[in-house]
Amino acid sequence: MTPRRPVLPSALRATLTGLALAALALAVFGPLTNMLLWAFAETWYFPAKLPQSYGFAFWERVFRPQGNAMISLGNSLVIAVLTVVVSLLVAVPAGLALARGRLPGRALFLFLFLLPQAFPAIAVQMNVARIFYSLGLNGTFPGVVLVHAIQGLVFSVWISAAAFAAVDPALEEAAANMGAPRFTVFRTVTLPLALPGLIASAIFVFLISLDEFTGTFFVGVPDVTTLPLLLYSAALEGNYQIASITALILLVPSVVFMLVIQRFLKADVLARIG
Numbered sequence: 001m002t003p004r005r006p007v008l009p010s011a012l013r014a015t016l017t018g019l020a021l022a023a024l025a026l027a028v029f030g031p032l033t034n035m036l037l038w039a040f041a042e043t044w045y046f047p048a049k050l051p052q053s054y055g056f057a058f059w060e061r062v063f064r065p066q067g068n069a070m071i072s073l074g075n076s077l078v079i080a081v082l083t084v085v086v087s088l089l090v091a092v093p094a095g096l097a098l099a100r101g102r103l104p105g106r107a108l109f110l111f112l113f114l115l116p117q118a119f120p121a122i123a124v125q126m127n128v129a130r131i132f133y134s135l136g137l138n139g140t141f142p143g144v145v146l147v148h149a150i151q152g153l154v155f156s157v158w159i160s161a162a163a164f165a166a167v168d169p170a171l172e173e174a175a176a177n178m179g180a181p182r183f184t185v186f187r188t189v190t191l192p193l194a195l196p197g198l199i200a201s202a203i204f205v206f207l208i209s210l211d212e213f214t215g216t217f218f219v220g221v222p223d224v225t226t227l228p229l230l231l232y233s234a235a236l237e238g239n240y241q242i243a244s245i246t247a248l249i250l251l252v253p254s255v256v257f258m259l260v261i262q263r264f265l266k267a268d269v270l271a272r273i274g
Contacts, residue, residue: 038244058241062249068230069246076226079141079216080209083148087156087205090149092198095160096190099167121214129218139223147215152205159204163197164190203257211250 038044041051042058062069098109128147129138137143167190175185191198213228221229227246234242 035244035247038240039248041241059245062242062245068225069227069242069249072225072227072230073249075141075224076210076228079144079148079224079226080206082141082145083152083209084202084205086145086149087152088160088198088202090153091156091160091201094157095162096164096186098157098161099164100169125214125218128215132219138219139221141224144216144220144224144226147219148209148212149205151212151215152208155204155208156201159197159201160194163194163201166197167193199260203260207254207257210253 037051039058040054040056042053042055044051064070125147128150132138132143132147137146171193172185172189175189176182180188211228212226213232216224216226216229217232220226227250231243231246231250234240234246
């Protein structure tokens with residue numbers, strides 16, 4: 001007769017579950033709460049547990065028209081949009097070829113796009129910066145856009161290939177049988193059906209570019225500044241209010257776009273890439 005395992009009392013089990021959930025909530029929301037406190041703190045000196053005074057003085061400094069924050073925000077948005085355009089110009093034909101074409105070494109090709117992620121970002125971006133310096137791209141917007149696009153292509157190509165793979169080939173064949181040219185089939189059938197995945201790809205690339213620091217630091221500094229660079233500089237200087245406000249600005253589009261991604265990107269679409 002198998003001995004019965006001891007069962008924890010319900011009160012103890014509930015207590016352990018509550019402690020585990022509390023620890024998880026602290027790990028997730030603790031840093032966010034601290035960031036919010038710093039964003040509205042005007043004075044906060046050790047060993048006080050909470051700020052001594054709150055206000056919007058640092059917000060005014062951040063959003064001052066002639067301030068570095070607004071210039072950095074504008075640079076970040078322009079670079080992110082251009083990065084999306086460059087990435088999609090490559091990812092759409094590449095994704096279509098990987099999903100529809102019978103390419104030899106297709107798995108190897110996809111693996112090569114992931115390979116740079118296996119190496120430390122600093123080592124990769126430092127060598128990219130050396131190449132860009134020889135081409136005269138350091139300290140320029142095109143150079144920063146290209147280095148961001150290198151990062152974004154990893155995701156845009158994979159997601160685009162998954163989006164095109166999810167399109168039923170029978171629908172394309174039906175349009176072709178009705179006399180539609182190949183480009184018309186792509187424009188009226190394939191592209192609209194794959195559009196949700198392409199939108200999700202564009203959102204991913206936009207967020208990657210918006211948060212990219214290492215590539216911008218090695219390629220863009222000192223002529224091109226973005227919000228992540230401003231956040232880093234403020235944190236190094238001990239100006240935690242400016243750093244926290246900048247982090248909140250970066251956090252808002254990330255949260256909004258991730259909610260949008262849930263609508264456009266489905267698990268069954270990603271599964272098709274295998």
